[in-house]
Amino acid sequence: MDNKLDIRKDIPGKEQRVFLEGRLDASWAGHLDDYLNGLVREGSHRLILNMSGVQYLSSAGIRILVSQYKKIKKIGGLFVLEALSNQVAEVLSMIGMINMLTEGIPDISPAEKAVCQFFEISKYRFDNEVISNDKMTVNCVGNPGLALISGFTANDNMKIKVAANRYGLGIGAIGEGFDDCKSRYGEFLTIGEALVYKPSDGSRIPDYAIKTGRLEPEINSLSSLLAEGNFSNRIAFEPMDSSLSISLSDLVKGLQQISEQKQFVFLVIAESGGLVGVSLSTPPVDGKKVFEFPGIRENVNFTTEPAYSRMLTVSLGFYSKDPVEPLKSFLRPVEPKSSSYIHTHTAVFPFQTLSKKETSAGKLVLQLLESSIVQDVLHLIHDTREIAGIGESTFKQGVVWIGKFN
Numbered sequence: 001m002d003n004k005l006d007i008r009k010d011i012p013g014k015e016q017r018v019f020l021e022g023r024l025d026a027s028w029a030g031h032l033d034d035y036l037n038g039l040v041r042e043g044s045h046r047l048i049l050n051m052s053g054v055q056y057l058s059s060a061g062i063r064i065l066v067s068q069y070k071k072i073k074k075i076g077g078l079f080v081l082e083a084l085s086n087q088v089a090e091v092l093s094m095i096g097m098i099n100m101l102t103e104g105i106p107d108i109s110p111a112e113k114a115v116c117q118f119f120e121i122s123k124y125r126f127d128n129e130v131i132s133n134d135k136m137t138v139n140c141v142g143n144p145g146l147a148l149i150s151g152f153t154a155n156d157n158m159k160i161k162v163a164a165n166r167y168g169l170g171i172g173a174i175g176e177g178f179d180d181c182k183s184r185y186g187e188f189l190t191i192g193e194a195l196v197y198k199p200s201d202g203s204r205i206p207d208y209a210i211k212t213g214r215l216e217p218e219i220n221s222l223s224s225l226l227a228e229g230n231f232s233n234r235i236a237f238e239p240m241d242s243s244l245s246i247s248l249s250d251l252v253k254g255l256q257q258i259s260e261q262k263q264f265v266f267l268v269i270a271e272s273g274g275l276v277g278v279s280l281s282t283p284p285v286d287g288k289k290v291f292e293f294p295g296i297r298e299n300v301n302f303t304t305e306p307a308y309s310r311m312l313t314v315s316l317g318f319y320s321k322d323p324v325e326p327l328k329s330f331l332r333p334v335e336p337k338s339s340s341y342i343h344t345h346t347a348v349f350p351f352q353t354l355s356k357k358e359t360s361a362g363k364l365v366l367q368l369l370e371s372s373i374v375q376d377v378l379h380l381i382h383d384t385r386e387i388a389g390i391g392e393s394t395f396k397q398g399v400v401w402i403g404k405f406n
Contacts, residue, residue, distance in 0.1 A: 007035055016044035021053030024061035033064045043238050043397035045077030052083040057091045076355045121254040124246050127236045128258050134230040136403040140326040142223030150284040152222045154178035161218045162193050162211055169316050169345040170224025181220045185283040187377050188219050189316045189345040192362025194369055195219050196347045198377035200280040206374040225318050225330050227265040231401040238397040245273030245394035249334045252319050261404050267361050268315040270398020274306025276390055277378030305390055312351045314365055317344035336384050348375040361401045
């Protein structure tokens with residue numbers, strides 16, 4: 001008998017099946033633990049371990065199986081053993097854990113099957129769940145063109161309160177009004193009862209506020225896109241090969257194909273493959289020449305290479321194919337010469353595994369803000385400069401909520 005453990009995973013689907021063959025003892029328990037942790041980090045939270053080839057199971061192996069079961073169950077996932085070999089079944093029966101570790105996969109009801117679809121796009125699997133037939137309302141607030149000439153004044157300042165079904169992005173600041181905020185207006189996004197923004201006062205430290213009790217945070221906005229209502233689709237995406245990443249442009253193409261919508265709001269919570277974006281370090285007020293050369297080097301922060309790889313991101317975006325005014329002025333082409341337009345802001349957090357039981361995007365963001373520190377806020381761009389261009393943002397895997405609008 002070889003003193004080793006072979007580990008092989010099947011093609012990923014809604015569940016990830018892993019085949020074990022050999023000895024699961026103290027020499028190999030740590031290796032299996034690291035392997036399973038890697039799968040969870042890649043987004044596989046429903047693991048099925050096929051134990052038909054396991055010839056020996058020691059106490060060290062049992063400890064790892066129980067530990068993984070508890071960790072994955074805590075985040076709302078599934079960890080189950082199947083096809084137990086005689087040796088494994090005997091050991092688990094003797095210690096009274098066979099029932100716990102072999103709990104079956106719940107059957108999907110006919111109603112769930114009817115609204116769930118999966119697609120393969122750009123070597124990625126998209127699992128689409130229709131959650132409502134509602135549509136959102138979208139409002140374009142202010143004149144984004146004033147940013148180019150730093151022409152914003154007190155008359156452009158609009159206070160926007162957070163609300164459970166309200167989502168927005170733009171240029172704004174937390175404060176008492178224009179005079180209080182004019183030294184720090186920067187990129188912001190509001191998601192449900194939370195708002196995050198990055199001051200342009202040189203601190204480079206993002207700030208945030210969440211609704212707590214009677215406290216209703218508000219953002220002073222100079223220009224913004226605001227959506228209100230319920231999401232219609234929830235789409236999980238993951239790579240067919242764990243080494244892959246999907247670009248933002250390919251992601252929105254996939255979302256457009258799945259939703260069959262010409263316009264939609266999208267909210268993505270995903271692991272980053274690398275972000276390409278900008279943020280203001282000088283507020284676009286008082287006629288300051290923020291975007292003129294050479295001052296732009298000091299007034300705007302650019303990612304010099306794809307940044308924040310393997311971190312957790314929350315991205316809010318607006319997509320439109322062949323947009324018309326006033327929406328068009330708030331958007332930019334997804335790719336050069338494309339008829340598809342987009343505007344996306346992203347908040348960056350340290351990576352962590354989120355609960356699969358919580359399906360509300362707003363509540364997940366609140367959990368993130370309560371347990372993590374925001375690292376950055378970026379306006380995502382597609383850097384297509386010849387030679388020097390670094391491309392666009394990419395993502396490893398995650399979940400997207402889509403809101404339709406006319």
